[in-house]
Amino acid sequence: MTVRFGILGAAGITPSALIAPAHANPDVRLTAVAARNRARAEEFAAEHGIEQVLDSYDDLLASPDVDAVYIPLPNSAHAEWTVRAARAGKHVLVEKPYASNAEEARRVVSEIAGLPVVVMEAFHYRHHPLIHRVEEILAAGTIGTVTSASAVFDVQVPDRSNIRYNWELAGGATMDLGCYSIHLLRTLLKAEPTVVSAQARRFEGGQIDEALTAQLEFPGGVTATASSSLLEDVQAQTARLVGTLGTIEFEGFVKPHGGNSLTVTVGDHSTTETVAPDVTSYGAQLSAFVAAVEEGGPVVIDAADSIATMEVIDACYRAAGLEPRRAVPWA
Structure with missing residues (x-):
């Protein structure tokens, strides 16, 4: 087909x-x-x-x-x-x-x-072997029980006329970048968080976040931080999971094909690997979508997943004293 x-x-x-x-x-x-x-x-x-x-x-x-x-x-x-x-x-x-x-x-x-x-x-990153590899390590119990986690996605967008700074178009750092950090944490921890607090830097004092950091708590007392920024000079796509036995740290999680590294540390021993650098996350996403069309579904990122991500984004905005983005009327 x-x-x-x-x-x-x-x-x-x-x-x-x-x-x-x-x-x-x-x-x-x-x-x-x-x-x-x-x-x-x-x-x-x-x-x-x-x-x-x-x-x-x-x-x-x-x-x-x-x-x-x-x-x-x-x-x-x-x-x-x-x-x-x-x-x-x-x-x-x-x-x-x-x-x-x-x-x-x-x-x-x-x-x-x-x-x-x-x-x-x-969420193209979700389909890349890098994320699958992290899931394998977590499932194997290599770092024990996760106690804390963090995810950062920063991309400099200096043009203030860019749609990311436009309230009417539902812009903002969290909408464009932080959604990845939030989705990654939800995906790897396999649970829904409570937003404890959040801090935002506002664009021109308005409702658009140039940068936002949120403190989350997952079931079992797991603490996490999700952050994003349109202001940083250097792009960052980093994540860290701390467990009772060790840590997982990986870079390039949003676009693993642009360069990625995965480091697992248990005690005094660390191993670092690059996962499937020749596989693009976009190509993997398209293959998954086509397979779902051919087979009649299901998809990895389903409706419930999409709603849950938006619920966390809204909660982050409220915790930072900002309004969730407003929907444009449609029929």
């Missing part, structure tokens, strides 16, 4: 997140793109080998040449177009975060319940 993808918008992330892995996957075709600016869509299609340009998002959803839709639109548009695509009978790979807030995420799940489509949030 070949899965024919349509793309909503001509976002900067699309070439690495979908187009490159699609061209490397014999079970995928890129059949259509639509953007607000048709000239931009035509340029994008010509540059990236997309078969046709359609006039509007609605035209793309109505196209018989599209089986699945990739949604890399601004955060505020994720929920609406996920639902519209699912209603049109299209499978959906939607960029994170799933929605503007937890309430909207729950609405999405309610709206698409029972529809014969696969919908998956694009």
Whole structure:
């Protein structure tokens, strides 16, 4: 089976997140793109080998040449177009975060319940062998019982006109970056946390977080810190798990194919390895999505997972004295 993808918008992330892995996957075709600016869509299609340009998002959803839709639109548009695509009978790979807030995420799940489509949030890192290797080490009990953990994702975004600084588009460091830190901790600890406290640096004194650090507590008294920043000069993608017998530290968890290292320390003995550097997380994600479409599901990142991530994000904002992002009205 070949899965024919349509793309909503001509976002900067699309070439690495979908187009490159699609061209490397014999079970995928890129059949259509639509953007607000048709000239931009035509340029994008010509540059990236997309078969046709359609006039509007609605035209793309109505196209018989599209089986699945990739949604890399601004955060505020994720929920609406996920639902519209699912209603049109299209499978959906939607960029994170799933929605503007937890309430909207729950609405999405309610709206698409029972529809014969696969919908998956694009936490691509989750599909990489690096994360599977960390899970194996934890399951083996190598570091004992986890007592604390931390995850950091910092990327400098100096352009203050970037959508990440836009309240109306549901921007913010936690929405764009911290969601990874939160999702990683939830994934590896296999539980839902309580947000104990959070500290944010506000963009121009408003509701957008340029940086945010949250202190979490997981069942069993496990403490954790999730942080993200748009301000740091050097990108950081680091995580650490401390157990009763040792520690796991790993770098490059968001994009392991860009370089990763995994160090396990037990007592005085440490081992360091690089895990599957030739496997891209985006390629692994696309393969998992295609398999779910071919087999009728399930997906690793399901609806309950997506809602739970948004609940923690909302709680982080409230703990930091900020408002959860507001949903744009849609029908």
